[in-house]
Each structure stands twice: as structure tokens, then as C-alpha cells.
Amino acid sequence: MELRQLKYFIRSAEVLNFTEAANDLFISQSTLSQQIKQLEEELGILLFDRVGKRIRITEAGNLFLTYARQALQDTKNGKQIIEDLKELKTGTLNIGVTYGLSALLTDTIVSFSKLYPQIKITVDFGTSEDLLEELKIAKIDFVLSFLQLPADDIFVSQVLFDSKLALVVHPSHSVAKEKTIDVKDLQSISLALPAKGFNTRDFLEDAFKKNNISPSVKVELNDINMLLQLVETGNWCTVLTMASVKGRPDLQTIPITGIDITRQASITWHKDVYRKKAALVFTEMIQSQKH
């Protein structure tokens, strides 16, 4: 039994005329006759009575017709949901994002949701390591993070935009009046930084080392929001990319001079995993936003 035969059968049952049904189905009458016969043989029962030059559906045919129609409808529904998925009328988008880039997500999520309200979005915060592991098992569709050498060639990355590291201070802080700050001067400021292991912290640590600078780190935190809350008290400063402080107008960013500490925000995909349309559209929206 094949869907083809069910289609033939249904049309034949509708018009009760093999010749006409065959025309409708764009096949020859002989083919239709054969296929119906084949279906009848498989079911072990006649679906039509051949009375004279007419056909009439049998009780069995009528009973079977319901199920044939249903089966065909199911395949149509299945096709439709795939179309919906392609047109972003359904589905789920699973985003992985590191803490440092979480701030830039908000705007895109808002506009994406407005355009495609039927798409469900889940956001997974985590360290790069955690997220790449999730990406590996396709738990998330892509990872937004700062660029790092791909440890595994099952991943491919592309750069979204550059974002410089800057000193983040509260306006009440004494250095808040400065237009810029030299990297050497960072040593004299009490800093609150992301905990070691955080991507940005490791990058910073590396940059300090290369410039023989030993900053005075007073607080380490594994949560960027808490970190920014501490900065808001005015007791500490921190160093983050500009992108990380997006949407926090109460805080001030002061460019750091004497060192090039530009990070590249990037998106990472699994090499082999199908890139669902929702993911492609979403990342295009991120890239088209100004940073």
C-alpha cells in the first residue's frame, strides 16, 4: 500500500469513474485500473463493484475511504508544519550566550519576537565551555560569545562586530570625570572583575601580563549582573567590553589607552547541524543592528 494508491482510490471513489479519475490524476486509465486492483489485492477485498460499465463503491471501500483520506490528510499536515517551520510560523529557537554578550541580545529578541511571535525563544546563559558543549549535542542552535580559537573543528565561527574593552564606573566614582584612562593607571584603581575562567577575565589577564601590569583586583564575581551592581555602588570599577554594558545608561564607560584590547563578538555554529531558518534570521538581525 502506497500513498499514490490511496490518492488514486480516493479520487476514483469521488467521481466513481476510472476514466475520469485517471484524467484528473494525470495517469492513464489502465494504470489506475491496475493500481486499484493492486490495492484491492493487498486488502483482500474489493473496493469497487464493477457493474457493467460502471463502478460502485463497496461497503469495504466506503469504510476504507475514511482512513485513506485521513492518512493523506496527515501527510498534508506534516508537509504544512514543515512549511510553517520554514516560514517561521512555528518552532523553537535555542540561543546560547555568554554573560558578556547577554546585554546585546535584548533588542534583537524584542524585534524578532515582534516579527515572528509564534517562535518560542529560549536563552541559555553560560560560560563558553558550557555552551560549546551544549552546541555539540545540538541543545542550542548557536552560541554568541567573544571569539576564541575554535578548540574543536566541529565548530565554525563568524565575527559579528568589534567591541573595545573599557573601564566601567559609576558617575559618583572619582575617575568618572576622566575622558580616557591609560592602562598603567588601572593599577591604582580598586577593581571588581569577572572570576577567572570567564572569557573576558582571561583575555584581560593575558593583556595585563603582556604589558607588565598588575591591577589591584579587590573582588571577583561569576555573575556579570552582580558585578555591575557592585560598580553602581561607586566603590569599585570594572573592565568589560562596551557591548557588555549596553542598556545600562546609569554606568559610564571610559576608553582605555596605551593598549589594544579589542574583542570580537562572534557567533559559533555546529559545523554539521542543520541551521534552522529561525536561527539564520535571528543572527542576521543581530548583525544588522548597530553596535
Place this chain on the structure above:
Amino acid sequence: MELRQLKYFIRSAEVLNFTEAANDLFISQSTLSQQIKQLEEELGILLFDRVGKRIRITEAGNLFLTYARQALQDTKNGKQIIEDLKELKTGTLNIGVTYGLSALLTDTIVSFSKLYPQIKITVDFGTSEDLLEELKIAKIDFVLSFLQLPADDIFVSQVLFDSKLALVVHPSHSVAKEKTIDVKDLQSISLALPAKGFNTRDFLEDAFKKNNISPSVKVELNDINMLLQLVETGNWCTVLTMASVKGRPDLQTIPITGIDITRQASITWHKDVYRKKAALVFTEMIQSQKH
């Protein structure tokens, strides 16, 4: 898209391993790979991610899986109902019967219904002409009637049993004490007979004519039950086949001598219409009953 491909897809989704699925499906791995690919091309979307030597179902695949399963289930249901029909677990039996033979139906309906309680039975009473018309358009499965020349060769008939015509009287009637009655003596008895046009009446009329007998018909009725009710009053007698009075122990049948008035109960089928199993079993039960 064909059911074959859906089966392949479903099994593949279940074991997430083409090689194993191919074994389960008794096809080669290459064939499975090709068929899945074909399905994916038709849907315009990947159903599986091929990551390394593994496959993983995509979001689209998961969505589609539900519908594929449903479609397949529908065909199974369709097959099952056909099987049930063959096994007499469902379906409808439409019986056409002339008034004269309606009495003999009761016992068979009772025992058939006991054996196959899920089969719905409808009984259509009517004249032979009406019933044969219904048989022609397959509104009924067969006709139980007294044998007559098949006016149309789209019908085929077979004899069920012989049934003699007899005088039907109520015990209170004056002739009730007689063991037999000669056909000539019928002329002296007030008769209530089926209306002209009724098969039995026409047969009787013909027999009377051939024997130069003119009975005194006092009442004509187009309903056998009403006729028998009249006979029960003791005021009239009637002439019917023995079969017609089956199940009426309150009435007495007196054989008519001096004339051979044997009728043949028969079953008539449409030549070309599929004989459903319920109908075949039912008629076999009728034939196996004693008359």
C-alpha cells in the same frame, strides 16, 4: 512521498542509526539513505543531521515524525477495519425481504446477532419489485423472496427451501377441526388475502384460475401482520405459505389438497456486487435452519 518512505523515516528516527534501521526494515543501508534523502528533498528540509558517523533528528524531523506516525496508523486502522469486516466484527447487513418470508427471518436474525453482535442488521420489507430495485443500486445485500423468473439477468437466485401454501385459521374458526381441506372447498370460506400485486396473491390467483376456482375474497390487505391479526379474530381465513406463519403458534395451518401449490423460497443476489461476508454467513444460517 510514499508510505514506504514514512516507514523508513519512522524506524530511522526510532533507532537513530541508518544501518540498524535498514536491517530492521530488511533493506540495504544504501537504499535507506537514498529514500530518506528523497523524502528530505520533497519536504525541502533536513530530517536528520548527519554529524560524524551519527545521525540526529532535526527539529523539522521531530515535528514531521508525529504526522508520519499518524498517517501510517491510519492505514493500519483502515486495514484493520477491512479485516474486521471480513471477520464480521463490524459492518452492516442490509436484508431485503418480501412480506411472505418475513416470519422466517426472526430466528436467523436472533442467532446471527448472538454470534456476531457487532454487525448491524437492517431489514427492508417490500414487494419483490421494490426490493429488486433496491438490490440493483446495492442498497440491500440480497433479497429473500419466493422464486420468480428473474426479469433481469443482473440478478442470480438460488432456492432456499420449499414451502407449501396452506389455509391459515384461528382455532376458534369452524374449519379448524379439519385435518386437510380440498381446494374446491375454499370457495365456501370467507377469505382475507394479501392485496393484488403481492407475490403470493398473484401466485394464488393463477392457481385458482387454472383450477376454475373462484374464492370468496372478503378482505384484501397490503400488510401480512394485519392480515394475520384479522385471522386471529376467527372471522376470516387466509392462504399463505407455511413459512409465512412461522412463529405464530396461535394460528393453525391446514394443508390444501387437490392442487400442488408449492412455492420456493429463494435468495437473490446482484450478479456483480461484492458479497460481503456477513451476507454470506447470514444466508448460510438461513439455509441450515429447518423449515
Place this chain on the structure above:
DNA sequence: TCATAACTATCGGTATAACCGATTGATCAT
């Protein structure tokens, strides 16, 4: 690190069966 096993994709060839046109045989309308 290298070999091996496990797994999927692809290629070329074969066999099956879907398909067609022509024909037959039947029925229906005129």
C-alpha cells in the same frame, strides 16, 4: 599514533513495477 570498527553517502548496475497505448469486451443510449 595508528589501526580498526562503525557509520553514512555515493556510484553503477539490475530488477521490479509503474506506466502507457492499443485492444478487447461489456454495457448503455439512441
Place this chain on the structure above:
DNA sequence: ATGATCAATCGGTTATACCGATAGTTATGA
């Protein structure tokens, strides 16, 4: 009667489902 209509059948062609072999990849283990 006669032609029109319709389904079944036959023989031949084409499409394709299928297979085995193989390539290419990844995971496993010595």
C-alpha cells in the same frame, strides 16, 4: 442495430527501488 462509453487486459517501455561495493568520515582502542 450502432456508436459511444467504460473497465480490464496485454505487451512493451521507462522510471526507480533496490543492491553491492566503495569511498569518506568519525569514534574506539591498543
